[in-house]
Amino acid sequence: MSAPKTESVRKIGDTILKLENISLAFGGVKALTDISFDVREHEIRAIIGPNGAGKSSMLNVINGVYHPQQGTITFHGDVRHNMRPHDAASQGIARTFQNIALFKSMSVLDNIMTGRTLKMKANFIEQALWIGRARREEFAQRAKVEQVIDFLEIQHIRKTPVGRLPYGLQKRVELARALAAEPTLLLLDEPMAGMNVEEKQDMCRFILDVNEQYGTTIVLIEHDMGVVMDISDRVVVLDYGKKIGDGTPAEVRGNKAVIDAYLGVAH
Amino acid sequence: MFYREAGQFKTSYQADAAIFPIRQDRVAIAAVLVIAYAVIPLAATPYIFSALLIPCLILALAALGLNILTGYAGQLSLGHAAFMAIGAFASYNFMLRVPGMPILLAFVCGGLCAAGIGILFGLPSLRIRGFYLAVATLAAQFFIVWCLAKVGWFSNYSSSGVITAQAIVILGYTFDTPTAKYLLVLTIVAVMALAAKNMARSNIGRQWMAVRDMDVAAEVIGIRLVYAKLLAFAVSSFYAGVAGALYAYAYLGTVEPEAYNLDLSFRILFMIIIGGVGTVLGSFLGSAFIVLLPIMLNFTMQFMEQTLHLSIPMSAASNLELMVFGGLIIFFLIVEPHGLARLWQIAKEKLRLWPFPH
Numbered sequence: 001m002s003a004p005k006t007e008s009v010r011k012i013g014d015t016i017l018k019l020e021n022i023s024l025a026f027g028g029v030k031a032l033t034d035i036s037f038d039v040r041e042h043e044i045r046a047i048i049g050p051n052g053a054g055k056s057s058m059l060n061v062i063n064g065v066y067h068p069q070q071g072t073i074t075f076h077g078d079v080r081h082n083m084r085p086h087d088a089a090s091q092g093i094a095r096t097f098q099n100i101a102l103f104k105s106m107s108v109l110d111n112i113m114t115g116r117t118l119k120m121k122a123n124f125i126e127q128a129l130w131i132g133r134a135r136r137e138e139f140a141q142r143a144k145v146e147q148v149i150d151f152l153e154i155q156h157i158r159k160t161p162v163g164r165l166p167y168g169l170q171k172r173v174e175l176a177r178a179l180a181a182e183p184t185l186l187l188l189d190e191p192m193a194g195m196n197v198e199e200k201q202d203m204c205r206f207i208l209d210v211n212e213q214y215g216t217t218i219v220l221i222e223h224d225m226g227v228v229m230d231i232s233d234r235v236v237v238l239d240y241g242k243k244i245g246d247g248t249p250a251e252v253r254g255n256k257a258v259i260d261a262y263l264g265v266a267h
Numbered sequence: 268m269f270y271r272e273a274g275q276f277k278t279s280y281q282a283d284a285a286i287f288p289i290r291q292d293r294v295a296i297a298a299v300l301v302i303a304y305a306v307i308p309l310a311a312t313p314y315i316f317s318a319l320l321i322p323c324l325i326l327a328l329a330a331l332g333l334n335i336l337t338g339y340a341g342q343l344s345l346g347h348a349a350f351m352a353i354g355a356f357a358s359y360n361f362m363l364r365v366p367g368m369p370i371l372l373a374f375v376c377g378g379l380c381a382a383g384i385g386i387l388f389g390l391p392s393l394r395i396r397g398f399y400l401a402v403a404t405l406a407a408q409f410f411i412v413w414c415l416a417k418v419g420w421f422s423n424y425s426s427s428g429v430i431t432a433q434a435i436v437i438l439g440y441t442f443d444t445p446t447a448k449y450l451l452v453l454t455i456v457a458v459m460a461l462a463a464k465n466m467a468r469s470n471i472g473r474q475w476m477a478v479r480d481m482d483v484a485a486e487v488i489g490i491r492l493v494y495a496k497l498l499a500f501a502v503s504s505f506y507a508g509v510a511g512a513l514y515a516y517a518y519l520g521t522v523e524p525e526a527y528n529l530d531l532s533f534r535i536l537f538m539i540i541i542g543g544v545g546t547v548l549g550s551f552l553g554s555a556f557i558v559l560l561p562i563m564l565n566f567t568m569q570f571m572e573q574t575l576h577l578s579i580p581m582s583a584a585s586n587l588e589l590m591v592f593g594g595l596i597i598f599f600l601i602v603e604p605h606g607l608a609r610l611w612q613i614a615k616e617k618l619r620l621w622p623f624p625h
């Protein structure tokens with residue numbers, strides 16, 4: 001991460017990600033049907049909807065884990081075809097998972113260091129001999145990782161294997177790993193699920209801080225409507241794989257279809 | 268009280284990322300090297316060199332290779348002895364067919380040939396995993412050894428299939444005594460172990476472990492699975508290839524396919540299970556353990572017969588080794604999957620707190 005800027009760099013800009021007519025099916029199951037929406041630079045874009053609505057599938061489409069049968073994805077002006085997840089990563093997309101996907105037996109530090117993997121250029125022979133670039137990069141990237149560790153306030157667990165951490169902290173470490181990649185687009189799949197109120201507040205603060213200080217564009221899946229209404233700029237609502245609403249939190253809240261499908265049911 | 272980090276504050280990332288961050292560990296490593304290079308050559312007998320130390324070091328190198336693949340990168344292989352065979356036969360043929368070939372270069376070329384074939388047999392790992400991958404590597408074991416035995420060119424059409432390895436001559440010095448061979452093997456193994464340790468603490472080591480722990484997340488963070496997996500196969504097979512060449516040249520004195528059978532593959536696998544999966548130290552502990560076990564058992568039996576006048580039936584004696592092996596494997600798989608290296612770690616942690624446990 002670059003040094004935190006004192007004033008906010010957050011000023012919603014142009015569209016950086018555009019999804020048009022995305023359809024995705026697994027065998028007979030239609031996970032997504034003809035979905036279009038866009039994401040603008042520096043905004044926090046929420047995706048909401050009941051379980052099984054296709055929210056996680058949507059994120060998987062954006063970062064290349066799933067390839068939709070139909071539709072186009074335009075990122076930074078380029079149309080992407082069947083992109084692999086690591087290509088998405090090298091274009092600046094990072095994410096966290098609904099079910100924590102950390103490297104369980106590695107320490108917190110090593111997990112976050114993997115977030116810097118694309119910044120390291122030394123080949124394996126330099127690494128085996130621990131010479132030149134390999135050494136220099138290791139220390140330079142470590143310094144960057146320490147900034148992320150400070151930012152997320154996890155200094156005390158640096159050397160702990162992540163498998164031993166409580167759930168809430170694991171979620172935070174996963175965010176740290178994604179942030180270490182210095183993404184331009186950050187995808188968060190239910191970052192607050194299963195957390196207590198205090199942990200949720202912390203997580204909210206971190207998400208807002210990332211967005212404000214680094215200007216990172218965030219696409220966020222979240223169930224807690226209070227949180228969504230508070231922190232997001234615009235919201236997409238999915239239900240049974242279809243888009244049934246799109247707009248500011250206030251607009252979405254007033255949308256009849258949304259109230260029937262989701263808000264009405266959940267509350 | 269004595270083994271601890273107290274007072275050793277790390278003031279830089281350099282110090283924290285050092286290969287042995289704790290001073291006592293550095294002292295221990297230095298002591299091991301002094302013993303290995305200075306004390307043992309003076310103290311050991313030729314028998315101890317040829318029957319214990321040399322095979323122990325060579326098999327530790329092979330186990331290290333398997334540990335890179337299985338322990339670090341999480342790809343199971345049951346065919347590691349076959350990659351050793353490739354290293355041995357390739358070295359032999361380089362020595363035979365390239366005039367003036369330096370033997371160390373022949374070992375490296377043997378390792379590289381093994382690496383190439385290792386990549387080839389690693390290709391299935393891009394599609395399959397777990398049990399099915401293990402079966403694919405088992406196929407490699409049988410196919411490669413069969414191939415080396417059947418195609419006469421590899422053994423220079425020797426009628427028996429068993430060929431005498433060329434003498435080890437480096438810069439005009441012939442390594443023909445057990446002590447000389449031991450020192451050569453020790454040096455090669457120490458250098459390669461250091462390289463393995465460096466890889467383990469660098470980006471590539473983290474990439475391997477990430478692929479092992481959660482491959483989807485690894486790819487999403489930007490790790491190329493194809494590169495990470497195939498490189499693990501290549502590096503691992505390179506280590507096996509060099510170990511195989513040393514096995515032929517410094518231990519057996521002959522090059523023969525049968526020496527590299529499935530049995531050896533399993534012994535190497537047992538070494539990393541007992542020694543510790545995913546640690547460099549574990550490869551050495553496991554190798555020492557498995558080389559020493561039969562000798563220790565023999566010793567115990569002799570002791571029981573001679574001193575206690577217990578007569579042990581021959582059949583029981585020969586099966587005892589297998590039974591102890593089996594029991595230990597099950598013990599480690601169930602109770603301590605991280606092997607002796609982990610037990611060592613726990614002992615160190617206890618020592619760090621001793622004598623104040625809280």
Ligand SMILES: Nc1ncnc2c1ncn2[C@@H]1O[C@H](COP(=O)(O)OP(=O)(O)O)[C@@H](O)[C@H]1O
Nearest residue numbers: 026029031049050051052053054055056057058
């Ligand atoms: N890998 C997969 N294979 C088969 N079906 C899947 C897969 N991933 C998601 N689905 C299906 O797609 C639908 C949407 O799932 P998901 O995107 O996880 O929903 P959400 O995140 O909104 O709860 C569900 O019916 C689910 O069963």
Ligand SMILES: [Mg+2]
Nearest residue numbers: 055056057098
């Ligand atoms: Mg989901």
